[in-house]
Amino acid sequence: MSVKIERSDKGILSPKFSNLDHQKVQKTDQNFMDMLKQEARDTTKEELEKMLLEVDQLGARLAEDLSLRTLKEYRDLVRRFIYLAIKGAYSVEEEMGIDIFGSARSYKIVKKVDQSLEELASLMLKRHEAQLEIVSRVSEIRGLLVDLMG
8 A cells, every 4th residue: 555645736735545445334234233232142142051051060960969058059050040041031111102091101011032042041940940949949948947037
């Protein structure tokens, strides 16, 4: 690439570039925010798949060793999995509308964003039903003990 500076008839210096590759920017149908959201969904799905493997491994360990520590780890991992799956699978939007009396109303709409994230969460819940039942019972007993203390 070479740059040549030429003087214009008004005395202003202006650079002239040669041997440049002129690349055109192509417009896509997707806007930037949609692309970012899609990338975040893809990342979330990958995270959930890795986390599901961890849940499987920890569930197998829990079946062999029913210790309180393993149970707590399992419960916390399942909570994180469900939180991440629900966060990625649904979005809440607020829309303004008018009710039958002509008053302005705010409507909250929950939209399902990604069906596969919801299916992955459902698969995890089905696959680990026995371990989750144990976790539920232990949490219930702990709650009763806390109530007795109070």
